[in-house]
Amino acid sequence: MVQALQKQTEIKQWVDVCSIEDIQPDTGVCALVNGEQIAIFRVGATEEVYALNNYDPFSKAYVLSRGLVGDRKGIIKVASPIYKQNFNLKTGECLDDETVKIPTYSVQVDEGRVKVESCF
């Protein structure tokens, strides 16, 4: 239902979802933005944040925000909590299966508030 609306008008907008303090260092949270489930990860105790779709294509469950954050050979990534496939936080690429890539979103921290870009 939401997907249908999306394409009509392409208005981009930053949506405020939470405070940076709501995300514990090296963990993720899930935000409901415009009907979509978006996983937002905070790397270290910094303001470095990334956003991926929360849907794990391997387990077909909405769980990625609950994965473990870390790096593989310098690439910052999250491991799915269910079957442990890793996803590049910057690109959404699956590091264990090059045929799989998941959507990423623009995200920023503005005066302590975490904001995700969404199309309306």
Added chain:
Amino acid sequence: MAIDGVMESDMVGLRNLIVIGNGMVGHKFLELMVKKEGHHDWNIITFCEESRVAYDRVNLSGFFAGKTAADLSLVEPGFYQENGLKVYIGDKAEIINREQKKVISANGVEIEYDKIVLATGSYPFVPPIKGNDATGTFVYRTIDDLEQISAYAKQCKTGVVVGGGLLGLECANALQNLGLKTHIIEFMPRLMPVQVDDLGGQVLRAKIEELGLTVHTNKVTQEIVNEDGKVTKMVFADGSELETDMIVFSAGIRPRDDLARKSDLTIGERGGIIIDESCQTSDPDIFAIGECALHQNRIYGLVAPGYKMAEVVADRFSKNGNNDNSFTGADMCTKLKLLGVDVASFGDHFGKTSGAKDVTFVDSRQGVYKKLVLSEDGKYLLGGILVGDASDYGTLLQFVQNQITLPPHPEDLLMSPREGKASLATMGVDSLPDTAQICSCNNVSKGDICRAIRDDNLRDVPTLKKCTKAGTGCGGCVPLVTDLLKSELKKAGVAVNNHLCEHFAYSRQELYHLLRFHQIKSFGELLEKFGTGKGCEICKPAVASMLASTWNEHILSTPHVGLQDTNDYYLANIQRDGTYSVVPRVPGGEITPDKLIALGEIATEFGLYTKITGGQRIDLFGARVDQLPHIWKQLVDAGFESGHAYGKALRTVKSCVGSTWCRFGVQDSTSLAIEVELRYRGLRSPHKLKSAVSGCTRECAEAQSKDFGIIATEKGWNLYVCGNGGIKPQHAVLLATDIDKETLIKYLDRFLIFYVRTADRLERTATWFNKLEGGIDYLKQVIIDDSLGIAAELEAQMQSLVNTYQCEWKATIEDPQKLTRFRHFVNSDQSDPSLAYVEERGQKRPATQQEKEIMRSPGILIPVS
């Protein structure tokens, strides 16, 4: 009576296939025809002489144990009707007219045939002894026979079984169970002459006599004497006599080749319908399978070879069948439990191969006899005999069937692993044959994996997984795959490092030492001092576990929370749909009715699926993250604590009722199990820990399959360690005998912390033990004799963990900061809209992908609960 298949069987144009005999093999043939869809191309007609359709003859004796004919039946209700097969029950095929291609039955049914399959089985051989037809003589083959035996036995006190073979012993068992004083008469010098040798026969005989049966070997019966036509006594060739009320003959079987003989098919010299590799008789339109068939001068009196023959013929008669399938013989390996005695023989068990050597082990105290037949060079196992303890049968058979090279001292295979030497269970991945299936999800064998490692030059587990698919399903086989990789690389001379992961160039054991020595209390600190990068899903949970088992701080407190694996992260077990299961601790499996009611009420309130786990407690499934704290609030109020089902930590200590209730119990196992579980609850370890306490040697709590298991003795407790169920089951090893409770706790403290400090990440105690140099002797020195001088330190570490224990859930629900994470969305109170359930057996279960799609289609609401 005839059961008539619907229509199809009378359809014109189809050819007639007549199956004569509806025993185990005949029926298997019908089943296979249906499975391979060959039944669409034939009118299949079966003659069944007995008054009931095929039943499980192998478990015939179960009839005396209360099984009914219906229980034994092999035929699924409706099988004939639904698949269009016609069965003439209680009608014997009398004549095969090969000129007119017709079969004529005793009841006068006449049917033309295109092909015939003979599956007429065999009949019990009754030795030609004077008087063998008196009233009170029986055979043991059909349900009818058993009904007659059991009716007649009511008026008898003594019974005799003629024949001390496999069936004879089974039959003797039955007579004894009917309350008769039972004798076994064998004319050979030993029991089970086909399966065991002289020594084995002696051990077997001693065991059977212990059970109160009387065995007479070297006895030839000369006459059966009767009074008024009823059996009264037997007279033997040596002049001796034996009074008896009834006799059952079990002196071997003879193929039922009467019909084939009448039809002039070629018959073996000593009976049996001669068949070739495709099971064809001398008439190309007639096939024979099962016990009536003679293949290369051999009759197979076992059901498995008969099933193989059925498959060969069914393949030939089905369009999609494998036409090349052929019967090339079968091993006569047998394993059975007779009168509670294990007997097994396999391969060339009499050592007939030229140059064969053997190794034997006899323990007349325990009644155990084991013989291995080795090849001339001692490298391969050719066969063997096991009496009294056949637990190694499966593995030994693998050695024979897969031609696995034996370890340097094959005699060690006969001993229990007590001495810490090579034993079957502890030989690790190298002992597995190439054909051994490692990954059952994706059917990948050891051979496939080793080949991939060698040919594609693989060096790490992720690539190995990608190339072979092993470990990509449930993931349960990954430790085995990892061991295989390590072992293969070692063999290839590639240096294998035991670094925890790319972020730490140390083994887990080294890191643990560093962490304690430098008093490091957080992952960040450890990474900064001894690691690189940001960490990953391997090192983070591993370090979290080390921190917990050293400092015991709450795992969700700020520096640690980001390290936890999903399950620890939410103190619950994640399920396939992203919801969680909740397992409260039920120490020792003991639970009050009130607590059961509380569980029931909570499950009802939150709509949770409930199930009794394999660990003697109750699992509540389908809890959403946002529900977890509310559920736990109520659980804690009802007196429950976290069960740590989510953690690499102590899981359950199972118990049996023990001396409190059980008439055999010698100690109070339930109380001890509760005490042990409460002492070690919450202990974080390299992998999960499981335990059990049994109240006597009957071992109802299965303690010997646990990481640590305790079994009561008259004098105290026996402590077993390093057992495993799971993927590669292994028996625990005896560490200490007849110790009192204080000593037991002391040893356990030492053992557990020693394991926690030295094992690799995700290494269960059994795997750790298998790699431990010096085996059980070494472990005993460390734990009992304190050879490393660290016992006091190990005990102190455990005591400090015991003192600082807190229920993780209680602490969590009391801390608003920890609770903020228990919601699906950070910016909304909505729950995960993708969840969907359907009802099954009165409870909910996650909807499948397909069901979800149906629910989402227009007009149907998505039920979200």
